[in-house]
Amino acid sequence: MSHTAIGIAPRFKGKRNRLDKPELLAPAGNLEKLKFAVHYGADAVYIGGQKYGLRSNADNFSFEEMREGVAFAAKYGAKVFVATNIYAHQEDLDGIAEYLRELENAGIAAIIAADPAIVETAQKYAPKLEVHLSTQQSTMNWQAVQFWKEEGLPRVVLARETTMDEIRGMKEKVDVELEVFIHGAMCSSVSGRCVLSNHFTDRDSNRGGCCQSCRWKYDLRADEESVAEPGQNPFTMSAKDLCMIRHVPDLIDAGVDSFKIEGRMKSIHYVASVVNAYRQAIDAYMADPEGYELRQEWVDEIGKAANRPLNTGFFYSVPGAEEHIYEAEEKPAPYDFAAIVTGYDAESGIATVQQRSPFRPGMEVEFIGPGGRCFTQTVGDMTDEAGQPLTVARHPLQLIKLSTDKPVEPLDMMRKRLH
Known part of the structure; x- marks a missing residue:
């Protein structure tokens, strides 16, 4: 891969490159969820195949189901992306070229990849597939965005730790699409790069086996003895969920091209409700930016599907201790x-x-x-x-x-x- 992009001067000035309208990108853990996400307003959905993705516990899609999903989405003018975002060991790459060609033949519009080996294999053997850089690459500066543009990638999925100001700076300097997580679970590790699951259960987070160990309950111990106060509850390392429904104008004005919702393991009700709310907010702002007003029913709709406390992640400030969940993390949605x-x-x-x-x-x-x-x-x-x-x-x-x-x-x- 070329490394000429590192340290070069900005090439892009003037009008920001962006989609005509921000894309609303929804998760789909199975075919039924795909259909509901599209029906409720998603412009695109991202799914997992039966290999090379980071959600091995999701139902995931056979090639036949992918073809059916692509055909359904096409009726709504929507696209289907496939996550191939593992960090591969050598044995993981056996058959990757054939797999990518099958995705291309099934009508998949793009893959989401982190490993440069998968990126280059797709570009060589399945050239009709767009390659979008996964958030697993932890991209947080414009030089890195420029590097991946130079490697032929039309879109970069930014790290969850990226701020709103950094997004604006990237968009001003680099002519490339930016995809940003705007709703859903946050990882306690940097951009999902975690080894706790490996340590506790021998399940590799970066190869699709995360056991979500950050959501377990923990005790603090020294020399085999608990140092917790009497009656103190065990704590988790779980982060509050991200929710940007109140800040859709900021995201659009910053130049975000794709609004990504997390949650391939979530229910149909969750996916449809969240997509429904963001669809209305995006459409309302694009139709009349000056007259736009946040509607309480959009916020309420999010609340009817959420089961964790919500915040704005890293967009406006670095989350502090108050942005973690220390007590029992989940509360039933109403x-x-x-x-x-x-x-x-x-x-x-x-x-x-x-x-x-x-x-x-x-x-x-x-x-x-x-x-x-x-x-x-x-x-x-x-x-x-x-x-x-x-x-x-x-x-x-x-x-x-x-x-x-x-x-x-x-x-x-x-x-x-x-x-």
């Missing part, structure tokens, strides 16, 4: 995903829904759909497919008929209030 709408009869006002968690008549629920469609109602009488009355929907994936106060559409979601 709503639970209950059903997916599969059909609606406008004449009778009866919807058919597929059960995803138990619900019953008399329960307060919300129906939500793309673009901010949302209404609350109480579940009334309901029946199974054969018309037999039901007192509770308790069977996973069971099809149930019930009346709705307003029209609904296929792939709308029904969620129930928990507290």
